[in-house]
Amino acid sequence: MPGMSAAVTSWLDVPTDSPFPVQNLPYGVFSYDGEAPRVGVAIGDHLLDLAPLAAAAGLDGGHVFQAPTLNPFLALGRPAWSAVRSWLTELLTHTAQRALVEGHLLPACEVTMHLPFEVADYVDFYSSRHHAENVGRIFRPDSEPLSPNWPHMPLGYHGRAGTVVVSGTPIVRPSGQRKAPGEPAATYGPCLRLDIEAEVGFVVGASSRRGERVPTSAFREHVFGACLVNDWSARDIQAWEYVPLGPFLGKSFATSVSPWVLPLDALEAARVASPAQEPAVLDYLRDDGYGGLDLSLEVRCNGTVVSRPPFASMYWTPAQQLAHLTGNGASLRTGDLYASGTVSGPERTQRGSFLELSWNGAEPVTLDDGSTRTFLEDGDEVSISAWAPGADGSRIGFGSVTGRVFPAR
Ligand code: CA
Secondary structure, three states: OOOOOOOOOOOOOOOOOOOOOOOOOOEEEEEOOOOOOEEEEEEOOEEEEHHHHHHHHOOOOHHHHHOOOOHHHHOOOHHHHHHHHHHHHHHHHOHHHHHHHHOOEEEHHHOEEEOOOOOOOEEEEOOOHHHHHHHHHHHOOOOOOOOOOHHHOOOEEEOOHHHEEEOOOOEEOOEEEEOOOOOOOOEEEEOOOEEOOEEEEEEEOOOOOOOOOOOHHHHHHHEEEEEEEEOOEEHHHHHHHOOOOOOOOOOOOOEEEOOOEEEHHHHHHHEEOOOOOOOOOOHHHOOOOOOEEOOEEEEEEOOEEEEOOEHHHOOOOHHHHHHHHOOOOOOOOOOOEEEOOOOOOOOHHHOOOHHHHOOOOOOOEEOOOOOEEOOOOOOOEEEEEEEEEOHHHOEEEEEEEEEEEEOOO
């Protein structure tokens, strides 16, 4: 009997080390052979072309998959997300469906991936206690590492939605104004301390009405899924500009996201209790049970693994972040993206930025080719990937978000 105790498997041959077994089924937007971009789902080494498959199968509402973004599908809400996922699982696991599906599988290596969703608003949080404490110790060595408000709410800022780009997009070194503490005057020029931040992003599907809060208990109703985020950061520009209004041009030049968005349904087996929160949070931030996610991130620079940040160590949960960002009645729009903040664990090898890995340049990181890095050089390629426990004892992956640094213009 399928689904009784044995793991669900696909009739399609999925390599055992693939991040995309049938328990995953992440969504993205692709183009193939010069045709218009449209929605696809990753399965093993293949991509399932959803628009013609939905048409062939007579799936109600299947036209949403012809769109060049996931947004029309995201706007349908959780009942539709769940129904499509069940439909896809049935198609890919029942041999009787093979003839219908097979003609709509494309080799993943032959498609071009695009930005998966049109980003409405973009918010970036600061929810790793280890990261916040490291940054506090580096920039404010004479005061408490955490600001007094940090343990009371998930701090964040509004970023620039229009510069969110898909993995693989070249990252041109930004220029800007900076003034190091010892320098006599401010100068304008190419960033000297270009950095990454390894983060996890949450993608809003179902909108909310202005003036209405979204409680933690409504997290799954509004949030469709998760992707990987690299919040590229110009530390010299950031350090000079951030007082008193926070991150601005040191962040807004580019934010990279993975081409695949994993549905929350695929991440059910990855749910874990989040770390204990002390002091107790206010009622509107009480997480009614969604908790954290056991995601294992890996950061590579030019192929060398420089860090393995554990997402399960994050202090604030995605449901708390959502409740906080709507706590004033701000409404959600389909395509809103909110990122976790840099994921850093307690160990040195678990830090999600070069700022922390090199302790602001004092302790260079050695790469496999023998070269060292404090911050990024032109030509460097950074790739962030992540894995999670999936259903049936499987292991599912996010793929990766990759970007190469190009010289300032
Ligand atoms: Ca960030």
